[in-house]
Amino acid sequence: MNRKILVTSALPYANGPIHLGHLVEYIQTDIWVRYQKLRGHQCIYLCADDTHGTAIMIRAKNEGRSEEELIASMSESHQRDFERFGIEFDHYGSTNSKENKELCGVFWTSLRNAGLITERSIEQLYDPEANTFLADRFVRGTCPKCGLTDQAGDNCNCGHTYNPTDLIDPKSTLSGATPVLRNAVHLFVELEKLREFLTKWVEEGNHLQTEVANYLKGHFLSDELRDWDVSRPAPYFGFEIPDAPGNYWYVWFDAPIGYIATTQQWCQKNDESLADWWRNDACEIHHFIGKDITYFHTLFWPGMLQTAGFNLPTRVHIHGFLTINGEKMSKSKGTFIAADTYLKYNNPSYLRYFYATKLTQRVEDLDLGLDEFVRKVNTDLVGKVVNLASRVGKFAQQTGLAEHYPDDGGLFAKGAEAGEEIAAAYECKDYSKAIRRIMELADAANPYVEHAKPWEMKKDPEKQDDLQSVCTVAINLFRQLTIYLAPVLPDLAQQCSQWLGEPIQSWDQSKSHLLGTKVGKFNRMLDRVQIEDLEKMIEESKNTTEEPQEPASSLFCDSDQPLKDEPLAEEISIEDFAKVDLRVARVLSAEHVPEANKLLKLQLSLGGDETRQVFAGIKAAYEPEQLVGRLVVMVANLKPRKMRFGLSEGMVTAAGPGGADVFILGIDDGAQPGQRVH
RNA sequence: GGGGCUGUAGCUCAGUUGGUUAGAGCUGGGGACUCAUAAUCCCUAGGUCGCGGGUUCAAGUCCUGCCAGCCCUACCA
Numbered sequence: 001m002n003r004k005i006l007v008t009s010a011l012p013y014a015n016g017p018i019h020l021g022h023l024v025e026y027i028q029t030d031i032w033v034r035y036q037k038l039r040g041h042q043c044i045y046l047c048a049d050d051t052h053g054t055a056i057m058i059r060a061k062n063e064g065r066s067e068e069e070l071i072a073s074m075s076e077s078h079q080r081d082f083e084r085f086g087i088e089f090d091h092y093g094s095t096n097s098k099e100n101k102e103l104c105g106v107f108w109t110s111l112r113n114a115g116l117i118t119e120r121s122i123e124q125l126y127d128p129e130a131n132t133f134l135a136d137r138f139v140r141g142t143c144p145k146c147g148l149t150d151q152a153g154d155n156c157n158c159g160h161t162y163n164p165t166d167l168i169d170p171k172s173t174l175s176g177a178t179p180v181l182r183n184a185v186h187l188f189v190e191l192e193k194l195r196e197f198l199t200k201w202v203e204e205g206n207h208l209q210t211e212v213a214n215y216l217k218g219h220f221l222s223d224e225l226r227d228w229d230v231s232r233p234a235p236y237f238g239f240e241i242p243d244a245p246g247n248y249w250y251v252w253f254d255a256p257i258g259y260i261a262t263t264q265q266w267c268q269k270n271d272e273s274l275a276d277w278w279r280n281d282a283c284e285i286h287h288f289i290g291k292d293i294t295y296f297h298t299l300f301w302p303g304m305l306q307t308a309g310f311n312l313p314t315r316v317h318i319h320g321f322l323t324i325n326g327e328k329m330s331k332s333k334g335t336f337i338a339a340d341t342y343l344k345y346n347n348p349s350y351l352r353y354f355y356a357t358k359l360t361q362r363v364e365d366l367d368l369g370l371d372e373f374v375r376k377v378n379t380d381l382v383g384k385v386v387n388l389a390s391r392v393g394k395f396a397q398q399t400g401l402a403e404h405y406p407d408d409g410g411l412f413a414k415g416a417e418a419g420e421e422i423a424a425a426y427e428c429k430d431y432s433k434a435i436r437r438i439m440e441l442a443d444a445a446n447p448y449v450e451h452a453k454p455w456e457m458k459k460d461p462e463k464q465d466d467l468q469s470v471c472t473v474a475i476n477l478f479r480q481l482t483i484y485l486a487p488v489l490p491d492l493a494q495q496c497s498q499w500l501g502e503p504i505q506s507w508d509q510s511k512s513h514l515l516g517t518k519v520g521k522f523n524r525m526l527d528r529v530q531i532e533d534l535e536k537m538i539e540e541s542k543n544t545t546e547e548p549q550e551p552a553s554s555l556f557c558d559s560d561q562p563l564k565d566e567p568l569a570e571e572i573s574i575e576d577f578a579k580v581d582l583r584v585a586r587v588l589s590a591e592h593v594p595e596a597n598k599l600l601k602l603q604l605s606l607g608g609d610e611t612r613q614v615f616a617g618i619k620a621a622y623e624p625e626q627l628v629g630r631l632v633v634m635v636a637n638l639k640p641r642k643m644r645f646g647l648s649e650g651m652v653t654a655a656g657p658g659g660a661d662v663f664i665l666g667i668d669d670g671a672q673p674g675q676r677v678h
Numbered sequence: 679g680g681g682g683c684u685g686u687a688g689c690u691c692a693g694u695u696g697g698u699u700a701g702a703g704c705u706g707g708g709g710a711c712u713c714a715u716a717a718u719c720c721c722u723a724g725g726u727c728g729c730g731g732g733u734u735c736a737a738g739u740c741c742u743g744c745c746a747g748c749c750c751u752a753c754c755a
Binding site for chain 2 (some may be wrong): 005060136211212214218219220221226228229252273291294295296303319320357358361363364365371372375376378379381382383384386387388389390391393394395431432433436439440443447449450453454455456525526527528545617
């Protein structure tokens with residue numbers, strides 16, 4: 001049966017370049033789409049840049065250009081990266097399009113007509129200098145619970161959460177101004193009214209992975225669903241709400257509608273009808289997303305679609321995050337690797353293959369271990385698969401392929417038989433299983449050549465027919481593997497097509513032999529990974545900021561952003577400073593605090609028997625073992641503070657915005673624990 | 679505190695509806711070959727299936743308690 005399938009990946013935000021984390025999703029989706037196309041289904045893969053919101057507005061302002069200019073250059077960079085990784089969209093749009101604006105209007109009217117929109121005034125912090133309301137993440141201040149300074153608007157390193165309005169001495173990170181409270185009317189979608197529908201949708205019909213359905217039932221559907229705030233007052237970069245002038249649709253309102261708007265654009269290009277895709281029960285809709293945006297795609301979005309009478313998602317496919325060597329990606333460790341940086345040193349096929357070997361249908365994080373990466377690519381992909389072609393290449397160029405398929409001991413037939421199992425694994429996104437099966441076939445193919453000894457036949461004029469037979473078998477087995485790998489490795493499929501003069505276009509080609517043709521000159525298809533290249537890639541990723549900046553005009557051209565983020569404090573006297581007793585201390589021990597998200601528990605020595613216990617919010621940035629033994633600078637006379645996990649008797653000094661970007665102050669050699677910092 | 683997921687050889691994982699001596703690949707050790715990108719092939723090492731109970735004729739596989747790791751939450755979405 002020929003299926004009609006529309007597939008999307010999450011829309012990348014136009015606020016930064018594509019990195020290896022993003023690519024987990026796009027590669028996962030692209031493999032699925034290529035698989036469906038290979039199986040002969042009508043499948044289109046759509047994506048777009050997500051362009052609206054405060055972050056874009058602020059960034060454009062900081063860069064001194066219009067939002068439109070910013071998003072246009074981002075879109076270009078995103079599309080270039082995707083293309084180089086072989087991510088093949090049928091159309092790539094933007095949420096800042098007229099089609100999207102119109103469709104937002106359609107959804108809005110439906111929600112209004114269904115009586116789901118309500119309005120109420122909410123109190124929010126407002127930056128009087130930047131003239132804008134502040135989302136939580138744009139406010140920092142002193143934690144009302146523990147007194148730590150410079151904490152985020154909604155939670156503190158001490159583990160407490162609060163409203164930004166509770167912060168002591170709050171500051172806007174945009175201007176440094178003290179925010180003021182202002183009232184503004186916001187528009188809300190009353191999600192609770194859709195509870196019955198949503199519960200049913202989550203529970204029935206196999207739209208979600210079971211752990212996701214459980215999560216939704218446990219966290220949201222077990223309680224009254226909160227109204228969803230879908231408007232933002234001016235200034236805001238987005239679409240103004242027609243019947244509420246001065247208010248804009250929140251970026252998360254228009255972003256998913258971008259899926260449909262992008263379909264609309266594709267339809268216009270291809271003379272198709274939007275209704276065939278989005279108002280047609282025979283059409284499947286598949287969204288691929290990361291676990292962080294589960295909630296938008298599994299509650300709001302189905303609610304919106306249902307209300308506006310569009311197709312509901314057939315399935316939302318949710319994946320976990322990327323970790324590198326078992327740790328979260330970190331800029332300081334050089335594991336925040338931009339697509340562009342990767343491509344300077346490595347072949348995109350490596351990453352596609354590696355991800356495929358690791359991806360399953362579960363929502364778990366995917367770890368890119370560098371050693372494992374090298375091993376899988378070199379041993380499995382190059383050593384087993386590509387080698388099969390490489391080792392008979394020269395012979396085959398002379399012999400060509402036999403007219404009739406020789407006896408291969410049932411290898412090809414066995415491979416053909418495995419095809420449906422491999423296909424089923426691709427279908428349910430268990431790529432790891434698909435690759436495993438394919439490698440089993442590759443494992444059987446090499447011994448065949450080994451035992452046939454074609455190199456001996458080559459020397460014996462009597463055995464030229466046998467040599468041709470061996471080449472025919474080896475090449476057919478290689479071709480079969482390549483077809484199975486085609487969704488993952490389109491480049492390899494392309495090379496194989498060219499070599500054998502037969503395009504790979506359909507899964508079913510794996511069931512039939514290629515016979516009686518000449519074989520072209522064999523060209524090396526894939527080089528082995530060099531570990532040094534990976535190291536260079538990591539090294540280069542270490543010091544780059546999130547996006548490449550303009551070229552440096554002088555040797556030192558540090559960004560002014562940190563100072564903007566946290567303006568200088570008011571002037572103090574030398575006496576004021578003298579009150580703060582900074583001391584050199586040695587880290588005696590460091591350990592994780594089981595229940596704490598951000599804290600490490602440190603024992604610091606000030607020399608002799610003088611020790612202090614300190615809880616430091618540096619868990620995301622440092623491993624305990626990195627710290628033991630090193631010297632730090634601590635605030636030694638800070639009033640001890642009772643925390644949930646115990647008493648904290650001081651503070652370790654560090655710079656940086658927090659999270660994984662925390663940098664502990666070091667001290668030059670020679671300093672001794674207990675010495676005061678003047 | 680609540681919820682979810684995971685825990686099988688050094689590493690990455692498979693283990694179908696519970697059923698004979700728990701599997702694979704890689705790494706390690708030994709050997710072979712030379713067509714091939716120091717690729718390949720053969721042999722070999724090796725695990726109280728996180729721990730403790732329970733159900734059963736029979737449990738890695740079901741139930742339960744505990745432990746560990748990861749993730750999500752903590753009255754924000």
